[in-house]
Amino acid sequence: xxxxxxxxxxxxxxxxxxxxxIDDVAAxxxxxxxxxxxxxxxxxDISPPTRVKVExxxxxxxxxxxxxxxxxxxxxxxxxxxxxxxxxxxAHRPFLASFLSALSETATDEGxxxxxxxxxxxxxxxxxxxxxVKERKADGFILxxxxxxxxxxxxxxxxxxxxxxxxxxxxxxGCAWYDIxxxxxxxxxxxRLFGLGHRRIAFVxxxxxxxxxxxxxxxxxEGLGKCGIRFDEALxxxxxxxxPEGAAAARSLLSLRSPPTAFVxxxxxxxxxxxxxxxxxxxxIGKEISVVSYDGIPEGALVRxxxxxxxxxxxxxxARLAKLLINRIRGESPENLREFERAVLVExxxxxxVTLDSEQLAARLRQAVLRQPSKKEKN
Amino acid sequence: xxxxxxxxxxxxxxxxxxxxxIDDVAAxxxxxxxxxxxxxxxxxDISPPTRVKVExxxxxxxxxxxxxxxxxxxxxxxxxxxxxxxxxxxAHRPFLASFLSALSETATDEGxxxxxxxxxxxxxxxxxxxxxVKERKADGFILxxxxxxxxxxxxxxxxxxxxxxxxxxxxxxGCAWYDIxxxxxxxxxxxRLFGLGHRRIAFVxxxxxxxxxxxxxxxxxEGLGKCGIRFDEALxxxxxxxxPEGAAAARSLLSLRSPPTAFVxxxxxxxxxxxxxxxxxxxxIGKEISVVSYDGIPEGALVRxxxxxxxxxxxxxxARLAKLLINRIRGESPENLREFERAVLVExxxxxxVTLDSEQLAARLRQAVLRQPSKKEKN
DNA sequence: TTAATTTACGAAACCGGTTTCGGCAAGAGA
DNA sequence: TCTCTTGCCGAAACCGGTTTCGTAAATTAA
Numbered sequence: 001x002x003x004x005x006x007x008x009x010x011x012x013x014x015x016x017x018x019x020x021x022i023d024d025v026a027a028x029x030x031x032x033x034x035x036x037x038x039x040x041x042x043x044x045d046i047s048p049p050t051r052v053k054v055e056x057x058x059x060x061x062x063x064x065x066x067x068x069x070x071x072x073x074x075x076x077x078x079x080x081x082x083x084x085x086x087x088x089x090x091a092h093r094p095f096l097a098s099f100l101s102a103l104s105e106t107a108t109d110e111g112x113x114x115x116x117x118x119x120x121x122x123x124x125x126x127x128x129x130x131x132x133v134k135e136r137k138a139d140g141f142i143l144x145x146x147x148x149x150x151x152x153x154x155x156x157x158x159x160x161x162x163x164x165x166x167x168x169x170x171x172x173x174g175c176a177w178y179d180i181x182x183x184x185x186x187x188x189x190x191x192r193l194f195g196l197g198h199r200r201i202a203f204v205x206x207x208x209x210x211x212x213x214x215x216x217x218x219x220x221x222e223g224l225g226k227c228g229i230r231f232d233e234a235l236x237x238x239x240x241x242x243x244p245e246g247a248a249a250a251r252s253l254l255s256l257r258s259p260p261t262a263f264v265x266x267x268x269x270x271x272x273x274x275x276x277x278x279x280x281x282x283x284x285i286g287k288e289i290s291v292v293s294y295d296g297i298p299e300g301a302l303v304r305x306x307x308x309x310x311x312x313x314x315x316x317x318x319a320r321l322a323k324l325l326i327n328r329i330r331g332e333s334p335e336n337l338r339e340f341e342r343a344v345l346v347e348x349x350x351x352x353x354v355t356l357d358s359e360q361l362a363a364r365l366r367q368a369v370l371r372q373p374s375k376k377e378k379n
Numbered sequence: 380x381x382x383x384x385x386x387x388x389x390x391x392x393x394x395x396x397x398x399x400x401i402d403d404v405a406a407x408x409x410x411x412x413x414x415x416x417x418x419x420x421x422x423x424d425i426s427p428p429t430r431v432k433v434e435x436x437x438x439x440x441x442x443x444x445x446x447x448x449x450x451x452x453x454x455x456x457x458x459x460x461x462x463x464x465x466x467x468x469x470a471h472r473p474f475l476a477s478f479l480s481a482l483s484e485t486a487t488d489e490g491x492x493x494x495x496x497x498x499x500x501x502x503x504x505x506x507x508x509x510x511x512v513k514e515r516k517a518d519g520f521i522l523x524x525x526x527x528x529x530x531x532x533x534x535x536x537x538x539x540x541x542x543x544x545x546x547x548x549x550x551x552x553g554c555a556w557y558d559i560x561x562x563x564x565x566x567x568x569x570x571r572l573f574g575l576g577h578r579r580i581a582f583v584x585x586x587x588x589x590x591x592x593x594x595x596x597x598x599x600x601e602g603l604g605k606c607g608i609r610f611d612e613a614l615x616x617x618x619x620x621x622x623p624e625g626a627a628a629a630r631s632l633l634s635l636r637s638p639p640t641a642f643v644x645x646x647x648x649x650x651x652x653x654x655x656x657x658x659x660x661x662x663x664i665g666k667e668i669s670v671v672s673y674d675g676i677p678e679g680a681l682v683r684x685x686x687x688x689x690x691x692x693x694x695x696x697x698a699r700l701a702k703l704l705i706n707r708i709r710g711e712s713p714e715n716l717r718e719f720e721r722a723v724l725v726e727x728x729x730x731x732x733v734t735l736d737s738e739q740l741a742a743r744l745r746q747a748v749l750r751q752p753s754k755k756e757k758n
Numbered sequence: 759t760t761a762a763t764t765t766a767c768g769a770a771a772c773c774g775g776t777t778t779c780g781g782c783a784a785g786a787g788a
Numbered sequence: 789t790c791t792c793t794t795g796c797c798g799a800a801a802c803c804g805g806t807t808t809c810g811t812a813a814a815t816t817a818a
Contacts (some may be wrong), residue, residue, distance in 0.1 A: 019513070021774060032798050037776055045796060067514045068447030068456060069774040073803045077447060079494070079516075084480045097475035101463050105497040108507065113516050115458070116493040118484040128487065134398070135446050137458075137492050302681055400804060411768055416806055424766060448804040451773045 020061040029057040040065070071136065080107055080325050081138025083128050083152075084118040088145065095297070095314040102318025103142065110326055126155050133161055140329045142166060142321050146177075148211045162328040164321055164337065169211050176328050176337035178320045182212050182294060183219030185310035185343040186264060189292040190223025192345075193262040197354035198290060199229065202253045202260035204246065205238035206267045213238060216266045216294070235260055246273025254281075254365055258358045261289060262351065268295035268309055275303050281368040288361065290351035294343065305349035312343050399440040408436040419444070450515065459486055459704050460517025462507050462531075463497045467524065474676070474693040481697025482521065489705055505534055512540055519708045521545060521700050525556075527590045541707040543700055543716065548590050555707050555716035557699045561591050561673060562598030564689035564722040565643060568671040569602025571724075572641040576733035577669060578608065581632045581639035583625065584617035585646045592617060595645045595673070614639055625652025633660075633744055637737045640668060641730065647674035647688055654682050660747040667740065669730035673722065684728035691722050 026033040031054065039046045039054040046054075057063075071077040082103065084096075104114035115138045119125040129152060132138050140162035143152050146169045156163045157174055165177035186203070193201050203220040206213045217236070224231050234256060237249040246265065250273060253260055265271035271293035278285050285291060286305045293300070296311025324337045356364060405412040410433065418425045418433035425433075436442075450456040461482065463475075483493035494517045498504040508531060511517050519541035522531050527549045535542045536553050544556035565582070572580050582599040585592045596615070603610050613635060616628040625644065629652060632639055644650035650672035657664050664670060665684040672679070675690025703716045735743060 019774090022776095023774080033775075034777075034799075035797055038797090041776080043777095047796060050796080064510075064513060065776095066451065066774060067516065068450045069803095070776075071447045071803095072445065072451065072774085072805080073776045075803095084483060086480050086484055096480075100475075100479065100495065101465050101497060104463060104495040105465055105499075108496045108498075113511070114495040116479065116483040116495055117487045118480060119487075120484075132492070134443060137446065299678065299681055302678055304683075398804090401806095402804080412805075413769075413807075414767055417767090420806080422807095426766060429766075444806095445804060448773095449806075451775080451804085452806045453773095 019066070020063045022063070022065065024061055025054065025057050025063050028061060029053050075136065076139050076329070077136060078112045079115045079138045080112060080322060080329075081115050081117070081129075081132050081141040082144075083125055083132075083141070084116060085120075085125055085145075086118050087120050087124075095295075095312075099144075099314045099318045102315045103322045106319045106322035107326070110322075112322075112326060114322075122151065126151055129155055133159055140164070140325050142325055146211050147209045148214060149209075150211075162325065164325040164328055166317060166321055167211055168215070174334050176324055176334040178317060178324055178339045178341070180312050180317070181340055181342050182266070182310075183215040183222065185294050185345075186216045186219030186266065187223035187226070188345065189264045189294070189310065190220055190229075191227060192292060193264070193290060193351060194223075194227040194229070196262075196290065196351060198260075198262035199354075200232075200235065200258065200260040200358045201229070201262045201264060202235040202237070204240050204249045204253075204263060204265045204267075204270055205236065206270070207241055208239045213266065220264060240265075240270045240273075241267055243269060243273035243276060246270030247277040248273070250274045250277045254361075257362065259362050259365065261354055261356060261358055261361055263289065263291040265291060265293040268293045268297040268300050268307065271307060271309070272299060272303065281365070283364075283368070286349045286352045287355050288364065290354070292351050296343070296346060300346075301348070308348045308350045309346055310343035311346045313341065316341065398445070399442045401442070401444065403440055404433065404436050404442050407440060408432050454515065455518050455708070456515060457491045458494045458517045459491060459701060459708075460494050460496070460508075460511050460520040461523075462504055462511075462520070463495060464499075464504055464524075465497050466499050466503075474674075474691075478523075478693040478697045481694045482701045485698045485701035486705070489701075491701075491705060493701075501530065505530055508534055512538055519543070519704050521704055525590050526588045527593060528588075529590075541704065543704040543707055545696060545700055546590055547594070553713050555703055555713040557696060557703055557718045557720070559691050559696070559720050559722050561645070561689075561722065562594040562601065564673050564724075565595045565598030565645065566602035566605070567724065568643045568673070568689065569599055569608075570606060571671060572643070572669060572730060573602075573606040573608070575641075575669065575730060577639075577641035578733075579611075579614065579637065579639040579737045580608070580641045580643060581614040581616070583619050583628045583632075583642060583644045583646075583649055584615065585649070586620055587618045592645065599643060619644075619649045619652075620646055622648060622652035622655060625649030626656040627652070629653045629656045633740075636741065638740050638744065640733055640735060640737055640740055642668065642670040644670060644672040647672045647676040647679050647686065650686060650688075651678060651682065660744070662743075662747070665728045665731045666734050667743065669733070671730050675722070675725060679725075680727070687727045687729045688725050689722035690725045692720065695720065 022033045022036055026036045029036065031050065035046070035050070036054050039051045040058065067078050080103070107114050115132070117128050117132060119128040129141065141156060143150070143163055144166040146165045146167035148170045150169050153169060153175065165175055166179070168177055168179050169175060190201055203217065205217055221231050235253065237253065240246055240249045250263065263274060271291055274291055275285060278289065283289055291307070293307055293309040296309050300307035300309050320339055324339065328334065328337055401412045401415055405415045408415065410429065414425070414429070415433050418430045419437065446457050459482070486493050494511070496507050496511060498507040508520065520535060522529070522542055523545040525544045525546035525548045529548050532548060532554065544554055545558070547556055547558050548554060569580055582596065584596055600610050614632065616632065619625055619628045628649070629642065642653060650670055653670055654664060657668065662668055670686070672686055672688040675688050679686035679688050699718055703718065707713065707716055
């Protein structure tokens with residue numbers, strides 16, 4: 001057993017002996033550790049001179065409290081939690097890096113850390129949350145890609161654990177959030193295309209359960225309304241996230257007797273599918289068909305022609321979300337922690353004045369091999 | 380003060396009252412908490428029946444110890460640390476997402492978490508590490524993008540904190556690592572291009588301080604040697620990470636009286652600069668000039684022609700690194716924790732049989748506007 | 759059968775903090 | 789001058805665990 005004990009206190013424990021503890025500060029300042037603690041935590045029953053003395057001693061010894069020692073009593077570890085859903089589609093991947101770095105950057109600035117864990121299924125996400133809450137690895141959570149009806153929210157609400165949404169949801173009681181007004185972007189996209197002369201404008205929406213899809217569809221319809229175009233169910237597809245799915249959706253839309261001359265995509269990565277399809281059909285994007293999308297993924301600048309899209313500042317989103325969550329954990333009520341931001345239009349070359357109307361496009365397409373999928377389209 | 384106290388114990392503390400603690404387990408099993416603790420931690424002085432009794436009670440109560448309560452005594456929080464260098468160039472960005480998710484996935488599987496913090500300068504990185512070590516937010520660290528002489532390593536070695544490198548370094552005492560044999564890839568790239576008939580093969584290296592640059596240059600020379608080509612200093616550039624830098628390096632190489640007909644890039648994102656340059660000059664990549672690169676960033680598949688590159692499995696790297704670090708923290712000696720992997724060649728279309736020799740290429744280039752930078756080349 | 763070991767657990771100290779409680783001393787009010 | 793506050797700090801309990809230490813009971817050895 002002695003052997004085991006020795007093994008146990010390895011490097012970590014040895015290092016521990018060098019830490020300056022609150023007792024050291026107490027000794028140097030000639031006070032008790034209780035007083036030091038209160039002084040450092042801003043309790044009012046500490047006289048100014050004493051407070052100064054303590055602060056000075058703390059500074060001299062370069063003291064900072066051990067967060068987990070505090071946590072055991074206060075229940076706060078100064079860490080924000082984030083569950084990476086590794087099963088989620090790559091559509092949401094490209095942002096992750098800048099988003100996470102912004103999250104953790106703001107956290108770091110506040111002296112907090114970011115605690116990351118993963119899950120490989122929806123159930124797994126809840127289990128991971130349960131685990132993190134139970135072991136108190138994080139004080140609260142950022143929930144990305146919120147669903148209209150989101151089990152994560154139900155769980156955290158039930159456990160009374162603070163959280164902030166990146167997005168919105170149907171039942172907003174007790175929810176704090178930061179969100180981009182995607183609906184305004186979709187509305188703007190329609191109006192922009194209308195301004196370019198397009199009259200049949202399709203909408204390819206994202207995952208049906210994500211709440212943003214609901215909102216973006218609404219924005220699309222709003223845009224149509226403002227342009228005096230009748231909403232046509234036939235021009236809408238949904239549940240489209242990936243490039244292959246995007247290609248399939250576009251193919252089906254172009255197969256209509258009266259095909260759209262312009263596309264609004266709710267998700268950039270799906271819009272890239274249109275590029276593959278167009279290449280296969282010999283269609284020129286930005287001339288024969290137009291597309292405006294949403295997200296602002298880097299690939300959008302690389303494809304030819306570069307993609308016109310509403311870009312989301314993920315960096316800022318991460319920063320604000322971290323801040324909101326920390327305030328939430330500190331006790332601010334969720335109703336006061338709701339922020340909106342707008343996506344900004346990046347005008348590139350994938351949309352242009354209409355050159356063919358729907359009928360002409362249909363004729364043009366009849367010559368192309370619509371029913372015979374080319375190879376290029378895949379991959 | 381009473382008010383303050385009430386505010387302090389918010390949701391977190393309330394939740395705390397519901398946690399099952401080790402005392403609950405002790406009560407249910409009719410033992411003391413010390414015994415329960417020893418039973419659960421595998422101490423030998425516990426009789427089999429007692430151990431079973433404790434385990435059963437723990438299972439019934441769904442008990443799991445509070446990691447920070449353990450940490451205060453053991454010094455281990457079951458978390459691996461990672462410092463995101465936000466100032467580091469985007470060259471390394473695209474990988475981050477899958478890398479981090481792999482790291483945290485393996486950590487999660489082991490019941491550990493990933494603790495993320497950021498820094499915005501080299502000094503800041505050390506300060507962040509100091510902070511994390513001091514507050515004991517993590518038990519050890521993964522160090523990506525290691526330098527030949529790396530202050531992070533010096534610091535952690537000095538503090539006796541466990542770490543694992545993603546890469547290698549000059550002084551490997553006490554270092555555990557996982558690394559990709561980039562030198563073999565560079566060697567292979569040269570041989571491949573030689574096989575396609577190229578005789579003047581340039582090498583555009585990455586950041587000079589990164590240890591991998593040293594190794595990749597070595598691999599390039601090794602490749603030349605095996606092909607019987609004399610090493611020519613004039614054909615080498617280094618410190619090239621971004622697309623603009625890559626474009627500049629390629630321009631300077633093509634300006635030589637005897638320009639290279641093929642390029643080996645140590646970094647994909649720099650290789651993309653060659654595409655911009657070629658577009659500006661009207662050169663056809665894969666025909667008039669060839670390029671083989673290294674990294675395997677997703678954009679490589681999108682550009683035209685798609686980029687032939689040695690791809691690194693970042694997912695696997697993350698998984699292995701997490702595992703290695705956890706073993707390191709558990710006491711395994713660093714010498715036993717060193718692993719290598721190979722990059723795998725993804726054959727695409729950016730390299731092809733030589734169509735112009737160096738002289739012909741030079742002539743071809745003289746017609747192009749070499750000295751007058753076109754606009755397309757930028758951005 | 760008795761002495762010498764083991765075995766297995768309880769008791770208590772400890773880790774590094776926070777928070778409650780009580781009381782002394784100084785200042786205010788009568 | 790004497791009580792009543794108030795301000796300020798020490799003492800001690802507490803948080804949820806781990807680890808040391810000591811010892812009664814069970815084994816083994818003599």
